[in-house]
């Protein structure tokens with residue numbers, strides 16, 4: 001039977017990465033996607049910026065919107081302090097099934113809760129379902145036209161506190177113009193653009209870091 005690209009990414013991890021070693025999982029996926037098949041992981045260049053923001057925030061609670069194969073989930077979770085929690089939402093069940101196995105291979109299942117479904121449905125349930133009060137860090141990496149509505153929804157659900165950090169991937173390519181306009185013009189956010197490149201390419205892309213001011 002024909003395999004899918006996420007399946008081939010998982011195979012590359014299971015063949016080339018060491019169980020329980022998150023950095024080797026990240027390296028194996030980057031090597032596969034740079035040399036064999038492009039895939040929409042945040043990648044190593046933007047991934048280093050992600051790592052620096054995670055380390056700076058040192059979050060106890062993280063929400064990731066858009067798991068795909070779990071590449072950024074593994075990058076983030078590998079940097080979290082002992083009792084910190086990462087909740088990652090994935091709409092596509094096939095992606096979620098692969099991501100669970102990638103996260104398990106990295107040995108990070110205790111730090112990660114992967115939830116299948118639509119962000120718009122799950123964001124209002126975060127408090128009651130997962131006992132989350134607020135998120136210290138949110139990584140937006142799902143459908144670009146969901147960035148803005150989901151951000152407004154997180155505000156409405158009081159899931160952001162003074163100092164919560166939003167980090168958004170792909171603000172240039174594919175682009176999230178309405179989101180960028182909002183966080184850059186709103187008095188309730190302090191925004192900063194980190195120029196980079198679309199994963200595994202020379203095309204411009206970047207991450208937008210926005211601190212919620214309360």
Ligand SMILES: Oc1cc(-c2ccc(F)cc2)cc2cccnc12
Pocket residue numbers: 040041042066141142143169170173174198199
């Ligand atoms: O990092 C990403 C990249 C792309 C993308 C796809 C095709 C292109 F030609 C260029 C960029 C899509 C994403 C969708 C969701 C989360 N991240 C994405």
Ligand SMILES: [Mg+2]
Pocket residue numbers: 040041042141169170
């Ligand atoms: Mg992305």
